[in-house]
Amino acid sequence: MKKIWCRLLIVICCIMGFIGLGSVPAQAAVNHTLNYFHYNTFKDDDGRNWVRIEMGMNKGELEYEVSENPDRPYHLILTLKNTNRGDVKKNIGLDRKIARYMTLKNDHRDMVVTLAVTDSLSDHEYKVYTAEADRKAKKPYRLVIEVAADKGAQHKALGDESLEGVEGFTVVVDAGHGGSDTGAIGPSYVREKDVTLNIALDVARILEANGVNVVMTRTTDVDVYGPNATDKQELQARVNVSRRHPEADIFVSIHCNAFTNSSARGTGTYYYAHGYRDSLLAQQIQDEMVAATGLRDRGINQARFYVLRNSWIPATLVETAFISNPYEENMLASAEMQHTMALAICKGISNYFQSIGR
Numbered sequence: 001m002k003k004i005w006c007r008l009l010i011v012i013c014c015i016m017g018f019i020g021l022g023s024v025p026a027q028a029a030v031n032h033t034l035n036y037f038h039y040n041t042f043k044d045d046d047g048r049n050w051v052r053i054e055m056g057m058n059k060g061e062l063e064y065e066v067s068e069n070p071d072r073p074y075h076l077i078l079t080l081k082n083t084n085r086g087d088v089k090k091n092i093g094l095d096r097k098i099a100r101y102m103t104l105k106n107d108h109r110d111m112v113v114t115l116a117v118t119d120s121l122s123d124h125e126y127k128v129y130t131a132e133a134d135r136k137a138k139k140p141y142r143l144v145i146e147v148a149a150d151k152g153a154q155h156k157a158l159g160d161e162s163l164e165g166v167e168g169f170t171v172v173v174d175a176g177h178g179g180s181d182t183g184a185i186g187p188s189y190v191r192e193k194d195v196t197l198n199i200a201l202d203v204a205r206i207l208e209a210n211g212v213n214v215v216m217t218r219t220t221d222v223d224v225y226g227p228n229a230t231d232k233q234e235l236q237a238r239v240n241v242s243r244r245h246p247e248a249d250i251f252v253s254i255h256c257n258a259f260t261n262s263s264a265r266g267t268g269t270y271y272y273a274h275g276y277r278d279s280l281l282a283q284q285i286q287d288e289m290v291a292a293t294g295l296r297d298r299g300i301n302q303a304r305f306y307v308l309r310n311s312w313i314p315a316t317l318v319e320t321a322f323i324s325n326p327y328e329e330n331m332l333a334s335a336e337m338q339h340t341m342a343l344a345i346c347k348g349i350s351n352y353f354q355s356i357g358r
């Protein structure tokens with residue numbers, strides 16, 4: 001018996017050794033896992049503003065590709081070979097002045113990073129390089145992206161982001177959920193709170209660029225009232241942001257819809273009829289959303305949502321699409337669709353202000 005065991009052990013050791021040896025070349029190629037994310041803005045010697053994005057990972061010698069797609073001039077695409085997103089978020093809002101936001105998507109063994117910039121890439125200078133770990137600064141090995149502000153940004157026409165008749169108005173933009181409240185979570189784990197924040201930040205950026213005074217209920221991933229508040233406290237906190245600004249003209253809340261049946265789909269906008277302006281605002285946004293996204297038109301509906309019912313100013317709540325529907329979840333996660341929706345909401349707001357006049 002003993003002899004057999006010994007032989008068996010030897011055989012097992014041989015097999016293990018063989019497997020171990022065999023996997024060496026494969027190991028060398030795989031498994032960069034992100035474990036660090038940081039961004040900041042800085043000025044170069046010429047006084048030009050830059051944004052620097054650092055994605056840290058567990059080990060060095062990363063292979064990556066940088067590409068531009070002529071059909072998507074606002075997006076810089078990086079493919080990180082054999083890399084996994086780790087704990088780093090899928091959707092990350094950035095400074096909004098140079099870079100809007102980025103999305104990280106696992107694609108088989110690689111990870112695809114899409115960085116959405118504010119102007120066409122041809123107007124931005126950018127650099128992509130790797131940096132060794134910096135123990136003093138507590139930074140691991142990183143892939144670094146630096147993007148400069150467009151030199152002529154201030155003097156350039158706003159292009160397709162220009163809005164009529166909005167200058168001087170005040171808009172409260174409410175990114176649904178946040179912090180301890182993720183909102184609905186899609187089948188691929190896209191979180192409503194991330195999508196709503198990205199869209200809301202982009203709405204704010206576009207409105208501000210057109211001379212609108214924007215008030216946001218949140219600009220980062222936080223609870224507005226505080227962690228673990230009751231629903232009512234949290235929603236009242238959002239209403240209060242609006243009430244603290246008596247000059248505010250309208251309140252726009254951004255959400256994603258969800259339903260137990262994953263085939264439910266489309267875009268819908270809600271209002272509580274304090275007056276005709278609520279439904280007018282809802283309809284204008286709904287029309288632009290449907291035109292821009294091509295999603296099923298669920299129309300506008302009255303609803304007793306807390307933030308709408310308790311608003312002192314015309315208010316609407318946009319259910320952009322169904323995060324519980326795998327197809328629409330995918331759309332909601334894409335930087336391009338988030339921008340399309342943000343622009344549609346802004347156009348709806350512009351149409352509303354034009355129809356009510358000053």
Ligand SMILES: [Zn+2]
Binds near residue numbers: 176177183255256
């Ligand atoms: Zn929601």
